[in-house]
Amino acid sequence: MLAFILRRLLQSIAVLLTVGLVAFSLFRYVGDPINSMVGQDTPASEREALRERLGLNDSPPIQFLRFIGNAAQGKFGLSYRTSEPVGRMIVERMPATLELSFCAAVFALFVGVPMGVYTGLYPKHWSSRLMQAVSLIGISLPTFVIGILLILVFAVWLHWLPSFGRGETVMLFGWWPTNFLTVKGLQALILPSITLGLFQLTLLMRLVRSEMLEVMRTDYIKFARARGLTNRAVNFGHALKNTLVPVITVTGLQLGALIAFAIVTETVFAWPGVGQLFIQSVQFSDIPVMAAYLMLIGLLFVLINLTVDLLYFVVDPRLRSQGGAARVAGH
Amino acid sequence: MAAQTNTPPLLEVRNLRVEFPTRRGTLLAVDDVSFEIAPGEVLGVVGESGAGKSLTGNAIIGLLEPPGRIAGGEIRLEGRRIDNLPYEEMRKIRGARIGAIFQDPLTSLNPLYSVGRQLVETIQTHMPLSAGKARDRAIDLLKEVGIPGAEMRIDHYPHQFSGGMRQRVVIALALCAGPRLIVADEPTTALDVSIQAQIIALLKRLCREHGTAVMLVTHDMGVIAETADRVAVMYAGRVAEIGPVREVVKHAKHPYTKGLMGSIPSLGVRSEKLTQIDGAMPRLTEIPTGCAFNPRCTFKGQRCLVERPNLMPAGATQAACWLHDAGGVGAPLPKEAVHA
Amino acid sequence: MTDRPATSPGWLHRITDSDIWWSFKSSSLTVVAAVGTLLIVVIAFLSPVLAPHTPFDPATLSLSDGLKPPVLLSPDGDWAFPLGTDDQGRDILSSIMYGTRLSLVVGFASVVVAMTIGIALGLISGYFGGAIDALIMRIADVQLTFPAILVALLIDGIVRSVISVQRHDEIAVFVIVGAIGLSFWVQYARTVRGSVMVEKNKEYVQAARVIGLSPLLIMVRHVLPNVTGPVLVIATINLGLAIITEATLSFLGVGLPSTEPSLGTLIRLGNDVLQSGDWWITVFPGITLAALVLAVNLLGDWLRDALNPKLR
Numbered sequence: 001m002l003a004f005i006l007r008r009l010l011q012s013i014a015v016l017l018t019v020g021l022v023a024f025s026l027f028r029y030v031g032d033p034i035n036s037m038v039g040q041d042t043p044a045s046e047r048e049a050l051r052e053r054l055g056l057n058d059s060p061p062i063q064f065l066r067f068i069g070n071a072a073q074g075k076f077g078l079s080y081r082t083s084e085p086v087g088r089m090i091v092e093r094m095p096a097t098l099e100l101s102f103c104a105a106v107f108a109l110f111v112g113v114p115m116g117v118y119t120g121l122y123p124k125h126w127s128s129r130l131m132q133a134v135s136l137i138g139i140s141l142p143t144f145v146i147g148i149l150l151i152l153v154f155a156v157w158l159h160w161l162p163s164f165g166r167g168e169t170v171m172l173f174g175w176w177p178t179n180f181l182t183v184k185g186l187q188a189l190i191l192p193s194i195t196l197g198l199f200q201l202t203l204l205m206r207l208v209r210s211e212m213l214e215v216m217r218t219d220y221i222k223f224a225r226a227r228g229l230t231n232r233a234v235n236f237g238h239a240l241k242n243t244l245v246p247v248i249t250v251t252g253l254q255l256g257a258l259i260a261f262a263i264v265t266e267t268v269f270a271w272p273g274v275g276q277l278f279i280q281s282v283q284f285s286d287i288p289v290m291a292a293y294l295m296l297i298g299l300l301f302v303l304i305n306l307t308v309d310l311l312y313f314v315v316d317p318r319l320r321s322q323g324g325a326a327r328v329a330g331h
Numbered sequence: 332m333a334a335q336t337n338t339p340p341l342l343e344v345r346n347l348r349v350e351f352p353t354r355r356g357t358l359l360a361v362d363d364v365s366f367e368i369a370p371g372e373v374l375g376v377v378g379e380s381g382a383g384k385s386l387t388g389n390a391i392i393g394l395l396e397p398p399g400r401i402a403g404g405e406i407r408l409e410g411r412r413i414d415n416l417p418y419e420e421m422r423k424i425r426g427a428r429i430g431a432i433f434q435d436p437l438t439s440l441n442p443l444y445s446v447g448r449q450l451v452e453t454i455q456t457h458m459p460l461s462a463g464k465a466r467d468r469a470i471d472l473l474k475e476v477g478i479p480g481a482e483m484r485i486d487h488y489p490h491q492f493s494g495g496m497r498q499r500v501v502i503a504l505a506l507c508a509g510p511r512l513i514v515a516d517e518p519t520t521a522l523d524v525s526i527q528a529q530i531i532a533l534l535k536r537l538c539r540e541h542g543t544a545v546m547l548v549t550h551d552m553g554v555i556a557e558t559a560d561r562v563a564v565m566y567a568g569r570v571a572e573i574g575p576v577r578e579v580v581k582h583a584k585h586p587y588t589k590g591l592m593g594s595i596p597s598l599g600v601r602s603e604k605l606t607q608i609d610g611a612m613p614r615l616t617e618i619p620t621g622c623a624f625n626p627r628c629t630f631k632g633q634r635c636l637v638e639r640p641n642l643m644p645a646g647a648t649q650a651a652c653w654l655h656d657a658g659g660v661g662a663p664l665p666k667e668a669v670h671a
Numbered sequence: 672m673t674d675r676p677a678t679s680p681g682w683l684h685r686i687t688d689s690d691i692w693w694s695f696k697s698s699s700l701t702v703v704a705a706v707g708t709l710l711i712v713v714i715a716f717l718s719p720v721l722a723p724h725t726p727f728d729p730a731t732l733s734l735s736d737g738l739k740p741p742v743l744l745s746p747d748g749d750w751a752f753p754l755g756t757d758d759q760g761r762d763i764l765s766s767i768m769y770g771t772r773l774s775l776v777v778g779f780a781s782v783v784v785a786m787t788i789g790i791a792l793g794l795i796s797g798y799f800g801g802a803i804d805a806l807i808m809r810i811a812d813v814q815l816t817f818p819a820i821l822v823a824l825l826i827d828g829i830v831r832s833v834i835s836v837q838r839h840d841e842i843a844v845f846v847i848v849g850a851i852g853l854s855f856w857v858q859y860a861r862t863v864r865g866s867v868m869v870e871k872n873k874e875y876v877q878a879a880r881v882i883g884l885s886p887l888l889i890m891v892r893h894v895l896p897n898v899t900g901p902v903l904v905i906a907t908i909n910l911g912l913a914i915i916t917e918a919t920l921s922f923l924g925v926g927l928p929s930t931e932p933s934l935g936t937l938i939r940l941g942n943d944v945l946q947s948g949d950w951w952i953t954v955f956p957g958i959t960l961a962a963l964v965l966a967v968n969l970l971g972d973w974l975r976d977a978l979n980p981k982l983r
Contacts, residue, residue, distance in 0.1 A: 018809070041699075136965065136968060136969065136972070137921070139963055140911065141964075142915045142918055142960065142961070143917055144922045144942075145957040145960060145961060148938065148957060149954070149957065152953075156950070158943060210703075234714065235958075260818045260820070260821045261820070263820070263923070267923055277924050278824070279924075279925070282827060282831070283831075283925060285828060285832030287828075297821065299817070
C-alpha cells in the first residue's frame, strides 16, 4: 500500500514537472519577457543588461529549475496587462472560484447521486425515463446557455436573484472574502452554482445509473436477494457501495473540471474568480498569468487524484491487502 | 420411492411454464414441468445448458430475471403456494425456508464486505438475534462448513479465501437461517476437479444432518449419481425422465437419458464404448413438432414427429417417450429420414 | 462490373437486415434525432438560398429595423423578420442559419483533425512501442488531466501572442479548428493503439513480414476496419462536444470574430443586451445550438449502445 502511494506520488510529481515545462516554455519562448517589462525605446544594451540580470541568458535547464523554484514559492512574475505580481492576483481571486466550485460540487453530488440511484433501481419507471431524457438535455446544453437562460428568467424577468458579481462578501481571517456569511452573498451564489454544477450533475447521475444497472446484474446481488435480504439492504448496502469506486473517480476528475469550467460560468456571471482572470489573460496574451493558471490547475488536479487514490483504499478491501491498484476495476 | 409414498411433499411443482418475450416472439423456456421433492430428499436435475433446469430453480426461489416470467402452473412449498406471492412475502421465504447456492463462488460474495458481515446480516434478517449472538452463530456455521480458524477468518474478505473455501462460505450463507430446501445451481462447476468432490460431500453431509432437502441442478451426471436420491432429466424445457437415481442410471428408459448415461466417464467400470448422442439440443426457437428429441433419436417413428409424449410410467421410472406407451412410436420412418 | 446489379441490392438488404438497423428503427427517439440532425444540416448548408436576408452584408442592413421582437409574440413584429432583429437590424433567423452552418463546419473539421491526429498517433504508438509509445501516451495522460476547453483556450492564447490581432481574425477559423482538434485526439489514439497492440502479434502480421509486405501497411488495412465502430462512436460523441467547445470559445470572445458569427458568437452578442430584456437575440441561437447538440448526442448515444450492447 505504501509502495503504491509512493508510486502515485512520484507519478504526480512527474505530471507536475511536465505541466511546469509547458508553462515554462510558454513563459520563456512565447513572447519575449523583456519586451513586456521595458518600453519600446529602451536601448539594446539596457535590454541585454536586464536579460543578464534576470538570468535569461543562462542555459534552459537552469532557467527551468529557477522557474520551478519560483513557482513553488508562488512567484510567477508580473502580469503583462496590469504589471501586478501574478501570484498575488491569483491569490486574491482564488476564494471566489473555490467557493463557487464547492457549491456547484455539493449541488451536483447531492442531487445527481440520488437521481442516479433511483433511475438505476427503477430503469423502466416513467419518472426514470423522464430524468434520463432531461439529463440528456442537460448534457447537450452548453454551460453558458444554461447561465444565460437562468439570468433571463430569474434576474431579468422575475428579479429574484442577482445576475452578476458576488454580491456582498465578508472577510474571513482578514484575507478570504466569503459569500457564505451574508444573505446577498448566498443569493449571488445560487445561479452560478446551478449553472456550473448542472453538467456535472447530469454526468454523475448517468454514471451512477449505469453503474447501478451493471452491479444489479452481478451474481452477488442475485445471491444477496436469494439470501432474503431486504430491498433496502440489497440496494443501498450492497449495490450502492459497489458503485462507489467509479463514482469517486469521476467525482474527483469532475471536481478539477469544475474549477476549469468555472472559466465559462465566471464570464457569464461576471464572477471575479481566477477563471475570469484567465480568460482576460488569453484575450490579452498575458503569458505569465496563463502560465501560472496552468500550473495552478495542474497542482489542483494532482492533489485531487491523490485524494481519490487514497479513498480507494478506504472503500475497497482488495486494495488494502494487495497493496496495488492492479484490480481497482476488477470484480 | 419410499420418501414419496408416506410423507407429504416439501416442494411441489405442477405444470410450470416459464416464458421469455423476445424480439422474435415469446420463447417457452420451461414447458409443463412437474415434480416433487420430499423432506430431506436430494433431487438431481440434469440436462444440457439451455434445457431449462436453472430457470426452474430460479422460478422456485422467485428470482427469474426479467423479462422471464412464470406463465403457468404452480409451485407449492409445504403445501403453501409460493409462485404468486408478493415480492416482500417471497423475500421472507428466501433464505429462511429456501436457501440458494449459485454456480460461481468467486462472484457470489460481495467483495467489499467481510464474510462475517454477510453472514450476520443474513442471520439477523431472518432470526431475532442480537449482533453478538448472530456472530457466534456465524462462527459456528463457518466451523460446520469446515473453515479452519473460523474465529479469525470471519473478519476476512472474500478475496482472501480460495475458490473452494468461498463455496464453503456460500454454503454457510445458504444454511444460516435453517432452510427446509436448498436450490443448488451447478454448485461445483466453477471449482477445481479436486475440490468438487469435497464440496459435494460437504453439502450432502450437512443436508442429511439438518434434514434439508436439496434440488441439485447440474449437467454433471457423475455428481448426480453419487449424491441424488432421485433424478429428473430435462431436455428442451421439458422433463424427459424422472425416477430413483439407481434406476435412471442403470436402466434408463428414455433414449436421451440412455445417451446421457453413456457419456458418463465412470472411473471404476470400463464400459464397452462411450456412447455419444449425435446432434445438439434444438434452440428454443426451433423446437420440432412432436417429441423435441426426435431429430436425434434412433428409435423414432411416425408418431414421434407429430404427437408430443408426456411422462408415462416406464418400469421403475417415468419417461416422456412413446416407446413406453401401448401405442408405440407408430409406423417406422423411411431409412434416409433417420439420418437426415 | 457484371455483378454490380446483384451486389447492390444485397448490400442494401444487408443493412436493412442488420441488428443495427433494427435497433435504429425500434428507437423512435433516434429516428427523430437523425431526422432532426439531417434537417438542421440541410437548412444550414442551404442558407445562402433559404435565408430571407444576408445578415452580415452591411449594405442590406437598416438601423430602423433594429430590435424588432419575434413576430408571433408581439404586435410590434414584422413578418420580414420572423424571429426578430438585433440592435443592428440584422434578421435573427438568417443569422442563425448562417451561424449554424459555420458551427457545423468548424465542428466537423475539428473532429476530422482530431481523428486524423489520434489515429496516426495511435498507429505509431501501438506499432513502434517502446520510447515513442511511452512518450505519446504520457503526453496523452497529461493532456487528459486538463479539460478539452482549457487546452483549446491555451492553444488559442498562444497563437494570439504569436500573431497580430488582425491576422488572427483572418485565420480565426483555422486556429479554432486546430485548437479543438488538438484537444480531442487522445481518445482516438488510445482506442487505435489498443487495437494495434492486439493485432500486432497475430500470425497474419508475422506472415506478411515473412513474404516481404510492409507489416505497417497490413496493420493499417486490418486494424482500421476493426476500430471503425469505436472510432465512429467517439467521433459522433465528439462532434457534439466540438460544437459546444467552438460555441463556448466564441462566447468567451476568443473564438470566431463577430464579422463572421457562429452560434456562439451570436449568443455572446445577444447576451450583451440581455439586461434590457431583448431576449430573442440570444435565446433563439441558444435553442438552436442546444437542439443541434442534443440531436447529435442522441445519435451518438444510440450508436454506442447499438455497437456495444454491453455498455447499455
